[in-house]
Amino acid sequence: MDGLTQHAPADLPHEELAPISRIVTEVAAQFPGARITLGEMGEAFGDRAFGLLILLLCLPSLLPGMASVFGIPMLILGVQMGMGRREPKLPRFIARQSIKREDLLRLAGGSTKWLKKIERFVRPREGFFISNTGDRLVGWLTAYSALMLILPGPGTNGPPAFGTIVMALGVVEADSRVVGIGVLLTLLGCIFATCVLGALGWMAVQALGWIF
Template identity: 70%
Template sequence: MNVDVVPAEDASASISRIVAEVAAAFPGERISLGEMAQAFGDRAFGMLLLLLLLPGLLPGMASVFGLPLLILGVQMGLGLRVPKLPVILARQTIKRSDLLRLASASSKGLSRIERYVKPRPGFFIGPTGEKIIGWLTAYVALMLILPGPGTNGPPAFGNIVMALGLIEHDSKTVAWGVGLTVAGCVFATIVLCALVWLGIEAMGYIV
């Protein structure tokens, strides 16, 4: 399936604009992950990462999208150029209305970063750089799947910046996203480890 989308060079890298491309390509009420993976070619990884990460900024929604995000991250880490989603995940759909609502809410917080993004070649727009993006994304997915107060937003925000850079072929923005993602993952890991330690200590008092 071939879909004509607006080239990255023709407009600023806003989430609203990118999501508008998706919405225009699929006018139905719901959009499946499989359709998007087929439609956007070499931009599919970046598009899918972005769309799966947006809920990570909202409480209570992140864990639902953690598994497909983990699968995409591992595939990128292994060097795949195009996503290969299992059938059960490819059939999963997103409401167009929810997608547009998430895009609008997220773009407000990322507006400064979006104005900065533009096509820039470099290390992270290449096979090795994309593998790094993939494995970091897989770790972010684990942070989204595991329950913890305040552990979703920081890793997801950095990963969204990475995804924007990936979509727009902007190595510099990806580099900033890598830094933010690592910092967010360190924070989330510390919080989760602290919770585990407190749980073990609490069990010791009970026993």
């Protein structure tokens, strides 16, 4: 991956941008250079960094032609969040990875129709899913989703990734309702992916039995 935008589009004031575009603009304003590392983002955004990093790692799965397997960084972030860490601590080889400004501009405009519908209703809302317990739940579900991204399977990346994006968006925007919707979508997506991978594994075992 490679950075984010420095300015809001000329025809839209910052406050009228959809949440993902606004988040991207915010990160770009914080880091005006052409590239930004994941480690720098983690340090700069404190307790919002988990949601922000997970969101940026998952968004490429919605764009054709961009790599969608960011499973290992997501797995690490998810486990740390699930264990109750307030800020991420990335291994050096992951913290050094950088994001290009042009790619992040594409991410800001790459939301799917369904994600754009959800974005319209995002606003700060108190509730269980933005509590410490809710954060832990989001973390472990992110780790589960990351495993589904790491393991190859037809159609198994999209559903868990989409739910994780919704969860992360809710975390960044402190919206308990959106996090809750994301939790449900992620769980359903991961169950679907697990069933597909399980069926593929069963068919592989059966095929080996026929061969040998």
